[in-house]
Amino acid sequence: MTTPNAEPMLHRPDERVLVTRGLTVQFGGTRAVSEFDLEVRRGEIVGLIGPNGAGKTTTLNACAGTVRPAAGTVELLGSDVSDWTPARRARAGLGRTFQRFALCDSLSVAQNVGLATEARDSGGRPWRCFLAPRGSRAEQQARVTEALETCGIADLAGRRVGSLSTGQRRLVELARAACGRSSVLLLDEPSSGLDPSETETFASIVRSIVDTTGASVLVVEHDMTLVREICAYLYVLDFGVHLCDGPTEAVLRDDRVRQAYLGTVEEPAHA
Ligand SMILES: Nc1ncnc2c1ncn2[C@@H]1O[C@H](COP(=O)(O)OP(=O)(O)OP(=O)(O)O)[C@@H](O)[C@H]1O
Numbered sequence: 001m002t003t004p005n006a007e008p009m010l011h012r013p014d015e016r017v018l019v020t021r022g023l024t025v026q027f028g029g030t031r032a033v034s035e036f037d038l039e040v041r042r043g044e045i046v047g048l049i050g051p052n053g054a055g056k057t058t059t060l061n062a063c064a065g066t067v068r069p070a071a072g073t074v075e076l077l078g079s080d081v082s083d084w085t086p087a088r089r090a091r092a093g094l095g096r097t098f099q100r101f102a103l104c105d106s107l108s109v110a111q112n113v114g115l116a117t118e119a120r121d122s123g124g125r126p127w128r129c130f131l132a133p134r135g136s137r138a139e140q141q142a143r144v145t146e147a148l149e150t151c152g153i154a155d156l157a158g159r160r161v162g163s164l165s166t167g168q169r170r171l172v173e174l175a176r177a178a179c180g181r182s183s184v185l186l187l188d189e190p191s192s193g194l195d196p197s198e199t200e201t202f203a204s205i206v207r208s209i210v211d212t213t214g215a216s217v218l219v220v221e222h223d224m225t226l227v228r229e230i231c232a233y234l235y236v237l238d239f240g241v242h243l244c245d246g247p248t249e250a251v252l253r254d255d256r257v258r259q260a261y262l263g264t265v266e267e268p269a270h271a
Contacts, residue, residue: 010232010247015042017216018063018094018184022072025058025240032058034240035072038218040184045210045217047231047248049224051261055240056220057099060186063218064096065089077183095182097173099189099220105162109153109172112161114144116176147179150212151205167198171205178209185209187219191226203229224252236260 018040025033033055040046048056061067063074065086073082081089103112117140148154151171156164161172170190177185187206191199203226209215221227227234227248234251236243238260244251251257 012233013041013043016040016075017042017077018218019075020059020063020072021075023059023062023069023074024071025055025062025067026070032240033062033069033237036237036240036242038235038242038245040216040218042216043210043214044232045206045219045230047227047234048218048220048237049222049227049234049251049257050237050243053239054237054260056237057188058240059237060096060188060218060220063186064094090182093181093183094186095177095179095184096186097170097177097188097190099192103161103169103172103176106160108158108160109164109175110144110148110157112172113147113176113179114140117143117179143180147175150178150209151175152201166193167195167201170194170198170202174202174205174209178213178215181213181215183215185215185217187217187221189220189222191221191223196225199223199226200229202226206230228252 016039018038020036020038023033023036023038024031036055036059038048038059048059050056058067062069065081065084069082073080075081076089076092076094079092081092084092104115107115145154148157151174153168153171153175156168161169164172170193174187174190177187190202194202206217207230210217219231231248233245234248235245236251236257243256243260244254
């Protein structure tokens with residue numbers, strides 16, 4: 001780990017819930033991520049930042065299992081999950097949101113969140129949902145209700161997702177990722193399309209999820225206001241290579257980070 005600049009020591013929790021070691025992802029001739037080591041610890045909100053095309057989403061995809069690394073390992077809650085399918089990782093406690101919405105517009109908010117939990121529970125075998133005992137379906141419904149309440153969108157449960165604002169849709173995605181109390185949440189540019197007040201609401205909901213459930217979060221984000229608001233620790237990628245990591249303010253003041261974002265030593269205010 002490299003901690004840029006002198007900064008008061010940040011005490012990071014001991015338990016590592018998501019770890020990549022030597023993570024390398026190749027797309028044909030493009031090395032999108034190169035030998036990247038990253039750690040997210042229990043109850044932390046960790047940011048992954050870097051200029052466009054730096055390999056941030058690819059890193060999230062490799063953690064979620066939707067991209068197969070050329071080399072390296074991914075560890076989730078102490079298990080090496082490198083060979084696990086995305087569904088198995090989700091069942092083990094990994095939830096994620098997407099940069100571009102992956103919601104079903106014609107279904108209601110509650111149905112969208114419910115479908116995600118059903119898919120996770122059925123492990124890619126949808127017929128299992130129909131065979132599930134009544135009790136487990138009730139339990140699933142309770143999890144949906146809890147997730148909607150946590151994300152402040154219980155009043156939208158019956159609304160069609162296609163009729164919602166961008167800010168509301170971001171919260172539906174968050175509820176879907178957090179439903180069933182995921183232990184680790186991967187958030188990909190959650191503030192994209194949100195205005196400052198919606199971003200503030202989103203930030204406080206993420207913090208409350210972490211505070212109440214002890215979940216950990218790895219968030220890819222360009223909005224430095226949100227990054228400052230919620231992340232205690234940052235990793236920076238540039239051209240797929242680890243540039244530095246450390247406490248948020250120290251990283252944002254680091255000349256290498258400013259150079260990577262803007263080609264100058266100005267702060268990446270909103271890259
Ligand atoms: N499926 C793919 N096939 C080929 N190349 C890809 C694929 N996905 C990503 N890349 C390339 O890998 C590199 C990293 O892309 P990635 O989307 O991970 O960057 P990013 O840091 O998330 O960028 P942004 O901030 O713009 O979302 C880029 O050069 C991109 O063009």
